[in-house]
Amino acid sequence: MIKELFKDNASVLSSILAMDIMSLEETLKKYLEQRKYFIILDDVWDPEAFNDLSRMFIHNDKGSRVMLTTREACVAAHASPGRILTLEALPEYKAWDLFCKKAFPRDTNHECPTELKPLCKEIVSKCKGLPLAIVSVGSLLRVRDKTVEEWRRINEQLSWEIINNSRLDHIRNVLHLSFIYLPTYLKSCFLYSSLFPGDYHFKRKQLVRLWTTEGFIEERGESTLEVVAECYLKELVDRNMLQLVERNSFGRMKKFKMHDLVRELAVDLCKKNCFGVSYEDQCGGSLEMNGLRLVLHKLKKDIQQPFSNMHQLRTIIAPGGSKSSFTLLPLLCTESRYMTVLELSGLPIEEIPDAIGDLFNLRHLGLRNSKVKKLPKSVQKLSNLLILDLYESDIHELPSGIVKLKKLRHLFARKTIDTDWRELASCGSVHIPNGLGNLINLQTLQALELEDDSVGHLGELRQVRSLRLLNVKAIYCRSISESLVQMQYLSFLDVNASDENEILGLNVCLPNLQKLSLRGRLAEGALDESSLLQAIKGQNLYSLVLSWSQLREDPLPSLSRLSNFTRLQLSRAYNGEQLTFLMGWFPKLKILVLRDLPNLSRLGIAEGAMASLEELFLVNLSSMTEVPSGVEFLLPLQRLPFREITSDFLALLRRSAIRGDRWWYTLRD
Template sequence: MEIEDGSGVQDLQPRTSLGAPSDKSTMVGLDDELIQILKWLERDSSRLNTLSIVGMAGIGKTTFARKLYDHQRIQMTFHIRLWVTVSQNYNERKIVLDLLDSMNKLTDKMHKKTTSDLKLVLFQNLKGLRYLIIMDDIWDTEVWNDIRCLFPDDKKRSRIMLTTRLESVAVHVNSNALHRMRFLNDDESWNLFCEKVFGATINDDERWNLLCKKVFGEDCCPRELNQIGTKIAKNCRGLPLAIVLIGGLLSKSTKTQSYWEYVVKNLSSFITSNDDQCKKIMDLSYDNLPDHLRVCFRYMGIFPEDYEILVSKLVKLWIAEGFIEPVTSKSLEDVAEEYLLNLVERSLILVSKRSSKGKTKMCKIHDLLHEFCVREARKESFFHVTDRSLNGLPKDISTSHVTGKSLYDLPTNFISLRRLSIHPNTETNFVHAESLPTSTVRSVLNFDPMLHLSVEFLNSRLLRVLDVNSFDIPTEILKLVNLRYLACASFPRKFPSSLYKLRNLQILILRCTESSFDLPPEIWRMPQLRHVHLDKVNLLDPPKAGVEEEHCLTILEDLQTLSTVINFRCTEDILRRIPSLKKLGILYADIRVDWSDYYLNNLARLQILEALKCLFDVPYPPFLQNLTFPTSLKKLTLRGSFLPWKDITIIGSLPNLQVLKLKRNAFSGLVWEPKEEQFLQLTFLLLEENNMKEWKADRIHFPKLQHLILHKCRHLIKVPCGIGDIPTLQKIELYYCSNSLVNSAKNIYEEQCDEGNKVLQVRIVEMPTPEF
C-alpha cells in the first residue's frame, strides 16, 4: 500500500518472509532480486525448471546471473554448475562442446565425434545429477528448441537459467518463470559509481571524508565532487553499464570539479564516444533488428532526451512517415502497435505508463540508446537535431551560410536535411530558426515551447510531417500538398476554407490557445483523414447535399478518431460519412436549443465504435432517455450527465465494456446497487466526485475487475468489503477521499494480506495538511 499526503510516500507491498543471502554480496544493488531468485533455485519442485532473466543491453543480466552462479548457497545446492555463452551467432555444436568443456569432460578425441554423438555424451554425463546450467545471451527461440532435449529431467531439482534481451525468447521457454531486470535506484547507482571511481562504496558523509583524505591528501577534500558525482550517477538513469563505463573513465582521469562538470553536461555522448564496449553492445541490439523495426527505433532519437513519448502520437508519426508496411486484414495502427510491442519485447523501448486497458500509453528510451539513435541518424542523414540557434546541424548548415542567401543559392549538401527536430535550449536567446534551409525537408518537429515558427520558412512541397507548438495558419499552408501530419496550437483566426486541398492529410491535431474557432465544413471533403484531435475547435456540419448529390458524398472510410468535438450532431448524414470510426469524443456546452437536434440516439449506428467520451458542461442534460450504445463499445467516459444510478443498467449490459470512467457528476444519487450479470468484462472502473454515500457491491457484480480508482468521493462511507474478494483485483487507488473510505480500503488490504493475497496493491493520496 502506498500512502501520500504531500509530505512523502510510504510503500506497503505484499508481505514476504524471504531471508538474507548467506554470504556478503559484492554486486552493488539488486539484493532483493538476488534473494528471490535464490529462493526459486532452491525451491522444493523436483522437476527440471527454467527461468529467464530479461532486460535491455547493459542492465546487468550477465553480472546478475554470474553472482547467482558463484553464490555459496548455489555451490552447496547443486552437484554441478555449467555456464555457456550463446550470443547472436548461434552454433549448436559449439554450445555442446562448451558445455562439455565446462564439465571438464572434453577431450581431443571428442572433437572428431559427430554433433549427435557429442549430444549423447553430454546427456549421459548429466544423467542422475542435480545441475544448474546458465545459458547467457540467447537471441533466438530456435536455440532452445534445438538443445532442450540435451538436459535430462531425473526429478533432482535441476535448474536452467537463461539471459536474453528478447522477451519473446523468455516467454517461449517458460512464460511463467520470467524475471525482468530493473534499473538501479539512486543510492545503488551512487554506490556502484563510487566503487568504480574510488574502489569503495560511500554510504555517508563520514566515509566520504575519510576516502577523500586518502585519495586527495589531508588538506584537499573536494566536497564539490560529491555533489557532481551524485548527479553523474543519477544521470546514468540506473543503467549499470553506463555507471561502470563512466566510473572507469573517471577513475583514470583528473578528479577536478571543472572536468566532472564537463562530463555531467555531456554524459551520454561522453560514454559512447570513449568506450568501444558500449558501442559494441548497442550495435548488437541494433544490427539484430529487421529493417522495418530498425527505422522505427532509429526514429526514437528525434524526441528530446528523457522525453516521455505518447504512444498514440508515436504511432501516428510512424504512419505519416511511411514506416509501417501494410498487412492484409490489419489497420496500419494495429501493425504499428505490433512494431512497438516488438521493440518493447527486445528491451529497446521502455514502458513508462500503461493505459486503463493495460496497453502501453507512454514510452521512452534510455539516454544511451537515445544518443545511439541520434548518432546513427546523423551518419545516415536520417534526421538532424538542432535548437533555436541551429546548434547540432552539419558544419555546412549554419547561419553564416544561410543568412542572406536564397534557397537556390544553398550548397547541394542541403539535400541531407530530410527530417528536422528542434529541441529546447535554455542557454541561448538567439533565434535563427526562420533562416533554416527547408526546401528539401520532409518532417519538422518543434519541441521548443518558446519558439514560434511562421509558415514563411516552410517552402518544401516534400513536407510530410509538421508538428509545432504554436503556429499561425495562413493560406500558404495549402502549398504543402504532400502533408500527411499536421499538429499545432493555432491562434484564434479563421481557418482556410480550402483546407480540403491538403488531399493527403491523414492526421490533424489542432489546439486553440485562446477562444474557440470554427473548423470549416470542407474538412468533410478530405478522404485520407485517419485521426482528428481538436481542442477548443468547433467542427461544422458538412454541407447538405441535394438529392442528385447523394451519390457524390465523400465517405471518410479511414477516419478512426474524432475527438473532442464541441456540440457534435449525430445526424444520419454525418454518421454514414464516418463508418470506420473507433474513437469519438464529444463536449456539449452552451446548449440553447432542443436536445433532439443532436440526435444522440443515433450513436448506436457507429457499429465498430470502441471508445466514447461524452462530456457535458450544461445543467442536467436528458442524456440517456431512450438511448442505446453500440455493443462494440469497450471504453466509455461520462462527465456531467447527472444520471440516476438506476440508468447505469444501460451501461452495465454492454457485452464488451472493459473500461468505465464516471467523472464529475456523471451519476447522481445517494445509493448505487449494481445488478448481477452486468459489467461482465469490466477491468477498470473510475468513480469521481459524486454525491453517493453507499455502494452496495460484491465480487459477483464486477467479476473481472482489476483496477479501481476513487477520486474525490468525499461522501462515500466505505469501499464494499466484497470488492477485495474479486480474484482478478490488482490495485485500488484513492485520491482525496473521506477518512472512513480510506480506512475501509486499508482494512481490505490487511484482510487480503492475512489471506495470503500478495497481488493486491493499494495507493492512497490524502488531502494535504493545511499550513497555518
C-alpha cells in the first residue's frame, strides 16, 4: 500500500526497504494527515492485521473512509456500528441476467437461445446465486459449441468441471483459500459436513452430537463438549463455510446447509485425504471404499457385496430416505471392529446382531425410526457409548445391562402414539431397568416412564439438560421437585401426567430452564403459586406449552409477568369463554398457538399487545362466533392459520377486515 501511495516519490520509495514498522507507520500517517482519503482493504482474513493497519489511519475530519472486504465475521465486526453490509446470494432473476451476459455476450440483448434455456436454467440453479460461480461458468460456456448435446454434457458434469477444469481454477483457489485459513480444529468438522447430500439441512443438535462422538471437539475450560461444538458451528457460519437457514423462536441457530460449490471442494478434499466417502442412489454391487467414513444417500436396494477396506471403516451414516435393510450389518460388526459411529436412522432394520457388543469403540448408535424391536444383551459391553438414539423405534424395553453404560450422555427413547398430539398420553417410552442412577453423565433423557422405583433415582442425574417424564402421578411431584433442584443445568423439561385427574403440583425454581411443557391438570392458582412459573431475575424461560391443564381462571394475567416468552401454546388448557391480550403483554412473543379450547368464544388483542408476534395459530376453537378483534394491530404478523373451522365462521372471516394474504384455513370434518 505504501509503495502505491508513494509511486511518484522516488526518494521515499528508495528508503522504504530500510524502514522498520514504526517508521513505516509514521510515514503513512504524515502522508494521510492533510488528505481526504478512501482506502479499500480487500479480502482481509485476520482481525489483528486490520488492527495493525488501522493505527495508521488518521481521523482528520476531512470525510475520509476505509472500506474492507472479508469472509470473516470477526473482521467485519471492526466496522463502525451499522456499517456492516452482508452480501447475500443473487436472486434468481439477477443470477440469470449475469449468466446471460457472460455466456452470450455477442447475442442481441444477451438472449439465451430457446433450445438451451432449460439447460441454462439448471446450470444457473446449481450456482446458487454465487456471482463468482455464475461469471466463471458463464465464461466457460461462452466458448463452447452452442448445441443441446454439448451443454447437456456440461450440465451433467458441472461438479467434475469445477474440480478439474483449469479455466475454473480461480473458483477452486478462492474456496480452497477459505479452507486453508480454517483453524485446524474446524477442518474436520467442515469436511464431515460435506459428506451429507447437497442441500441437506443439518440440525444444530445433530451436528453437535456427531462431531462430539467423532472426537473432533477439544475441551475448553469447564464447558461441555456440546457447548464447545456449538461454538465451532458458529465459527463455520461466521466464516461462510456453512449457511444459516433458520433460527428458533428465541434466536438460537437451528438449521444449516452447505453451499453446493463449497461442498464440491470439500468432497474432493475428503477423497484426497481418505477422510470419507458418499455413496448415493446405487442399486447394489461392490462399493470401492477408500476412507474412514461412509455416508449412504437414498439407497434403493441393499449393497450386496462387502466393501473394500471394510476393516478401516470408523463411521457409517444413513441420513434418511434409504430403503435398504442393510443386510451387511452383521458382517460390519465383525469386520469393522473400530467402528465409532453407527447412525442407521430410518433404515427398515429389524434386528441388531449380538456381535454389536464387540464394537468396543462405538460411541454413537442411532436406530431412530427403525423397525428394531429389541436390543441384544451384548450392548452392555459398549462401555464407550455416548449416544443411544431409539426415537420412534419399536423397542419397548432395554436390557438390564444398559445401566452399566456410565459414559452415556444422550438417551432418546420416545415413541409417538397419537400423531395429532390430542390425547393426554400422546407418546410412550421404553422401560429402563433398575439402576437408573448409575447413568450419572446423562445430559438428555427422553423419555422416562416413571415408576415407583425410578422416581427416587432422578436426583442422581445431575448433568441432565433435557428431560421428558411420562406417567407422572400427583404423589410423585414432591420427589420430582426435589430431584429437579439437583439439575442445575436443566434447560428443557416436559412433564406428562398419567391421567387427566392427576394434578401436576411441581414447585421448584429452575433459573436455567428455557423450554417447559406441562401436559396434565394444574391446580387453580398454580400459575401464581408455583416457583416454576414465577418471574425472577435472570429468568430464561422462552417457551411454554400448557396442555390438559383444565384451568377455569384466565391464565394470561399470571403468564404475562414472564416477559421473555417467544413461544406460548395453550391446548385444552383453559375452560373459560374469553381471552384478552392487553397492551404491553408478551412483548417478545413470536409464536402463539391456541388449540382445542372448547368454550372460548371471544379473543381480543389490544393495541400494543404481543408487539413482536409473527405467527398466530387458532385451531379447533369450536365456540368462536366472532372474528378475533385487534389482529390489525399485529403488524409483524406473517402467518395466521384458522384450522378446523366451520363454514359459517369462514363466511365471517371473508367479511372481516383481516387482509386476505395474512390468513388461511382448513374446515372441520
